Amino acid sequence: xxxxxxxxxxxxxxxxxxxxxxxxxxxxxxxxxxxxxxxxxxxxxxxxxxxxxxxxxxxxxxxxxxxxxxxxxxxxxxxxxxxxxxxxxxxxxxxxxxxxxxxxxxxxxxxxxxxxxxxxxxxxxxxxxxxxxxxxxxxxxxxxxxxxxxxxxxxxxxxxxxxxxxxxxxxxxxxxxxxxxxxxxxxxxxxxxxxxxxxxxxxxxxxxxxxxxxxxxxxxxxxxxxxxxxxxxxxxxxxxxxxxxxxxxxxxxxxxxxxxxxxxxxxxxxx
Numbered sequence: 001x002x003x004x005x006x007x008x009x010x011x012x013x014x015x016x017x018x019x020x021x022x023x024x025x026x027x028x029x030x031x032x033x034x035x036x037x038x039x040x041x042x043x044x045x046x047x048x049x050x051x052x053x054x055x056x057x058x059x060x061x062x063x064x065x066x067x068x069x070x071x072x073x074x075x076x077x078x079x080x081x082x083x084x085x086x087x088x089x090x091x092x093x094x095x096x097x098x099x100x101x102x103x104x105x106x107x108x109x110x111x112x113x114x115x116x117x118x119x120x121x122x123x124x125x126x127x128x129x130x131x132x133x134x135x136x137x138x139x140x141x142x143x144x145x146x147x148x149x150x151x152x153x154x155x156x157x158x159x160x161x162x163x164x165x166x167x168x169x170x171x172x173x174x175x176x177x178x179x180x181x182x183x184x185x186x187x188x189x190x191x192x193x194x195x196x197x198x199x200x201x202x203x204x205x206x207x208x209x210x211x212x213x214x215x216x217x218x219x220x221x222x223x224x225x226x227x228x229x230x231x232x233x234x235x236x237x238x239x240x241x242x243x244x245x246x247x248x249x250x251x252x253x254x255x256x257x258x259x260x261x262x263x264x265x266x267x268x269x270x271x
Contacts, residue, residue: 057242080121087114138175139167162203177239193217211261
C-alpha cells in the first residue's frame, strides 16, 4: 500500500497536536506545582511568624509572672515583716506618767493602721503572685479569689466547677493564663458593668475545657469589634492565644456580659 503525501501530512499534524498537548499539559502541571509550592512556602512562613509571635508573647508573659512573683515575695517578706515588727514594738512599749491615757489611744490607733497596712500588703502580694495557684491549682485559686471578692461585698460570685480533675492536670503556664483572664474579667465587671452578681462555670465537653463567664450588669455599650480593641480584652486575647485557647462573646442586648472560653485539652503523650 502506498502512503501519499496527504497521509504524511496528517500524521505530522497528529504528532504536532500530541506534542502541543503534552507541552501544554506539562506547562500546566508545572505551573500548578509551582503555585502549590509557593503557597505552601507562604503558609509555612506565615506559620513561622505566628509561632515566633507566640514565642515572644510567651516569653513576655513568663517574664511578667516572674516579676510579679518577685515583687509579691518582697512585699510579703520585707515590708510585711517590718510593719509587723513595728506593731510589736509599739505594743511592748509601756510609758509612765500623766500622758498614759493619750499614749494608749495613740497605740491603739497605730496598731489599727498597721493591721490595715499588713492586710493590704497581703492582698497585693496575693494578687501579684497567688500562692494558692502554685501550690493547690487553678480550682482552689479561683474559688479563693471569688470568696474574697464576695466577702468584700463588691460582687456576689458563684463558681460552678464540673471539671475538677481537668483543672488539676493543667500545666502551670496554662492555669496561670486562665486565672489571669478570669481575674481581668472580674475586675472589668466590678469597675464598669454595675453588676451585682457573676457566675463562672467550668466543664468538659469531649476534649474541650469550657469556661463560661457571665454577669448581670449593663452588658456591652459598644460593638463587640470595638470592645475587643480595648486594652483589657487585648490582654485577655493575648493570654488565650498563648495557650491555643479561643473565645466567643454572644450578643446579650444589654442583658449582661457573657464570654465563652474554649481550651483544647492536649492528648496524653504515649511512651
